[in-house]
Amino acid sequence: MDIALLLTSTVTLAGGIPLTLLLTFASLLAGLVISVPLAFMRASSRRWLSLPVLAYTYVLRGTPLLVQLFIIYYGLxxxxxxxxxxxWVALREPFWCCLIAFSLNGAAYTTEIFRGGIQSVAPGMIEAAQAVGMSPLQIKRRIIFPIAFRSVLPSYANEVISLVKATSLASTVTLLEITGLSRKLVSETFAPYEIFIAAGLLYLGLTFLLTGAFHMLEAQLNGAPRAKSKPGRVALSQVAHEQ
Incomplete structure (x- = not known):
């Protein structure tokens, strides 16, 4: 193995990190905005609300992301x-096609993750919130979602890391993120071994940083004081009084 080529390739491919991160976090933000209301609909006991969301998540999770990207980029x-x-102003650009595909696919997985967290919230907490006069929207925003997010944070972290690696598919529609630059460099040097190892090291580094960030966030959230079942009404009364 050519160590010098490996090092120079790593430096060259690092130029694709900004685009990789942009795709990741833009898709993550869009997917989060989509998935939160869908998760509450999915967790609803009303079938006319939950069944359409179930169909959406079933289709998006049951088909390959690459196929979804090709349908948006080539098919539409x-x-x-x-x-x-x-x-067409957006759909003719590969960046926006990737962003749409990654956002919709990520939202499908995130919806099911949050749905599990929402359904795991203890009924007693909801009853206590209702007893102090909170509206349904306030209960969802102040009680249900914070508790659900804390409980599903490890699963959500795995989804974020999967999304980072999924951005490599953007190279199939001409975007020069890390994998796209790797393919271009291989066509110029005919040295796939060193170049793809360098790409793998960069993805590994990004995964390591994100994993550490989520571990710190999880530790911070778990270190926050939690209201116990009996004093829960008192804590909720204080929140409602402050609001």
């Missing part, structure tokens, strides 16, 4: 009214 451009609409 074949539809005449889309090409003549304002949507």
């Amino acid at each position: 451009g074949q539809i005449g009214f889309i090409r003549s609409s304002v949507l």
Whole structure:
């Protein structure tokens, strides 16, 4: 193995980190905005609310992300009214196609993760919130979602890390993130071994940093004082009084 080529390739491929992170965090933010309301709908006992969300998550989780990306990037451009609409301004750009595909796919997984957390919230906490006069929206925002997020944080961290690695698929639609730069460099040097090892090391480094960040966040949240079942009404009364 050529160590010098490995080191120079690592430096070169590091130029793709900003695009990789941009795709990751933009998709993460968009997916979070989509998934939170969908998770409450999915957890609802009303079937007319939960079944459409179940269909969405089933389809998006049951088909490969690469296929979804190709449908958006290649397939939608074949539809005449889309090409003549304002949507084509975004859909003709590979970045926006990747962002849409990653966001929708990530939202499907995140919806199911949050749904599990929402359904695990103890009924007593909800009853205590209702007893102090909180509205349904206040209960969801101040009680249910914070508790659910804390309980599913490890699973959500795994989804974020998976999304970082999934951004490598952006190279299939010409984006030069880490994997895209790797493929370009291999075509120039004919040295795939060293170059793809360098790419793997960069993804490993990003995963290590994100894992550490989530561990610190989890430790901080777990270190926060939690209201016990009996004093729960008192704690909730104080929150409602302050609001």
